[in-house]
Amino acid sequence: MYFKRKIDGFLADWKNNHSRKPLIVKGARQIGKTESILHFANENYENVVYINFALDKKYTTIVNDGYDVETVVKNITLINPSTRFIPDKTLIVFDEIQEYPDIATSLKAFNLDKRYDVICSGSMLGINYRKIHSNSVGSKTDYEMFSMDFEEFLWAKGYEDKAINSILEHMISLTPFSETELSVYKSLFLDYCVLGGMPDVIKGYIKTGTFSQSLEIQGQIRLDYEEDVRKYAEGLDQAKIISVYRSIPAQLAKENKKFQFSIIDKKARSREYTGCIEWLIDAGVVTECKCLNYPELPLKGNVDNSKYKLYYPDTGLLISTLDEEAQEDLRVNKNLGVYKGALYENFVAEAFVKQGLGLFYYKKDNSTLEEDFFVRSKNELIPVEVKSNNDSSKSLNALIKNDRYADIKHGIKLGDFNIGYTNNIYTFPYFCAFMLKAYLHKWD
Known part of the structure; x- marks a missing residue:
C-alpha cells in the first residue's frame, strides 16, 4: 500500500529538470523518505542502485580511493559484481547517509559527470548536516520531508x-x-x-x-x-x-x-x-x-x-x-x-x-x-x-x-x-x- 505524498510531485519536477543536481532528502526517522524515493525510482528508472549504509556496512569504503565517479562506481561493483550502471538510465540511491557522510563529497563529481542521477537520504537524527553541506555545497538540491500532513x-x-x-x-x-x-x-x-x-x-x-x-x-x-x-x-x-x-x-x-x-x-x-x-x-x-x-x-x-x-x-x-x-x-x-x-x-x-x-x-x-x-x-x-x-x-x-x-x-x-x-x-x-x-x- 503506497500513499500519495507531496514529495512525489517534487521528485517528478526534479527529474524533468535537465540541469538537475544530486538530491538530498532530509527528515526525521520513519516519515516515509525511503518508501517514497524507491516508489519514484521504480516508476521512473530502468535501473536502480540502492545502497543503505546502515544495513550494508561493507559499502562504507567506496570513496576511500577517491571521490570521482569512476572510482565510486568501480568500488560498488567490486563489492557487488551484479550491480549495473547504465548511463542516463540509472538512479543511485544512497540511504542512511548519516552513517557515511563522506559520500556527500562525491556529489560534486556526480553533478559534473551527469551520467547517473543520485538521491541521498537519511534521518536528521545523527546527520552532521553542516559537514555534509560543506562537502557538497553548490552541487546538490535539498528537500526537507515531514510526516504526512492533513x-x-x-x-x-x-x-x-x-x-x-x-x-x-x-x-x-x-x-x-x-x-x-x-x-x-x-x-x-x-x-x-x-x-x-x-x-x-x-x-x-x-x-x-x-x-x-x-x-x-x-x-x-x-x-x-x-x-x-x-x-x-x-x-x-x-x-x-x-x-x-x-x-x-x-x-x-x-x-x-x-x-x-x-x-x-x-x-x-x-x-x-x-x-x-x-x-x-x-x-x-x-x-x-x-x-x-x-x-x-x-x-x-x-x-x-x-x-x-x-x-x-x-x-x-x-x-x-x-x-x-x-x-x-x-x-x-x-x-x-x-x-x-x-x-x-x-x-x-x-x-x-x-x-x-x-x-x-x-x-x-x-x-x-x-x-x-x-x-x-x-x-x-x-x-x-x-x-x-x-x-x-x-x-x-x-x-x-x-x-x-x-x-x-x-x-x-x-x-x-x-x-x-x-x-x-x-x-x-x-x-x-x-x-x-x-x-x-x-x-x-
Whole structure:
C-alpha cells in the first residue's frame, strides 16, 4: 500500500529538470523518505542502485580511493559484481547517509559527470548536516520531508483534489461550510490529530478502520528517537537531551507555554541545555516557535532568542505521551478534555511547519497581550489565534485596533466554528490550518 505524498510531485519536477543536481532528502526517522524515493525510482528508472549504509556496512569504503565517479562506481561493483550502471538510465540511491557522510563529497563529481542521477537520504537524527553541506555545497538540491500532513491524510482516505481544493475555495469566498461538510471534515481532522502523520500508523488505520495498534507504533517511534539520541548525540549530555524531549507535553499543558527549564529541573540553567535543544531541532524531532521582540515586520531578525516555545512536529506523537485515561477518551470519544488547548496549538504549529511557514509568537512582558502565532502576506503582519473555547479574543482585537501596531490590519482565528468575518477577524475551523499558506497567496 503506497500513499500519495507531496514529495512525489517534487521528485517528478526534479527529474524533468535537465540541469538537475544530486538530491538530498532530509527528515526525521520513519516519515516515509525511503518508501517514497524507491516508489519514484521504480516508476521512473530502468535501473536502480540502492545502497543503505546502515544495513550494508561493507559499502562504507567506496570513496576511500577517491571521490570521482569512476572510482565510486568501480568500488560498488567490486563489492557487488551484479550491480549495473547504465548511463542516463540509472538512479543511485544512497540511504542512511548519516552513517557515511563522506559520500556527500562525491556529489560534486556526480553533478559534473551527469551520467547517473543520485538521491541521498537519511534521518536528521545523527546527520552532521553542516559537514555534509560543506562537502557538497553548490552541487546538490535539498528537500526537507515531514510526516504526512492533513492533505496527504485526506488523499489516503480516498479524497480527490477537487474535494480538498473546495476547502480553499470556501476560505477565499468566505462561504460557510454546510453542516455535512463541517461534520465530515471535523471528524476526519480529529482522527488525524489522534493518529498523527507517521505512515505506519496511517496504514494500520486505513487497513483496519480503527486506532488499533496506533499507540503501540507511536510509542515505539518515540523510543527509537530516544535510542538515536544515545547513538548519535556525541559531545552532549544525552540524558539532558532526552529530558528536554520528554518535558514538551508538560510544557505545552501550561497556560504560559514558553519553554521553562524549571519544568525539567528546578536547578536547571539555560546554558546547560542550549546545545541539547539545538540538537533536537536539527534532528527534526522538535520544532521551535520564536518570540517576537515586537509585533511588526520583518519577522526574521525580530526575535528574542531567550524566549521560545517547543512543539512536537507530529501531534499524534504528542497525544501518545498522555496518560492512559486521556488516551482512551481521545481515541474512543474524541474528547480532548483539558489537553485541547495544547493539542490544537501543536497541530497548528505542525501544519505551519509542513507548509514552510515560520513559527513566531508574541508575549508582552508584564501584560496579558499574547498571540499564539504570526504569519504574513505581502504587506501585512497577521496574528493567528488558536481558540479551544468561545471566549473573546482580547489580544487579537487589541493588536488590530491599536495604531501602534501599524503592520497589523486583520487577524485570523482558528477554532471549533464555521467560516466567518467580523471586526477584521477571519474565522476558520481548525482543519483549515493546512491551507493557510495557499490562502495567504490569495490575500494580496
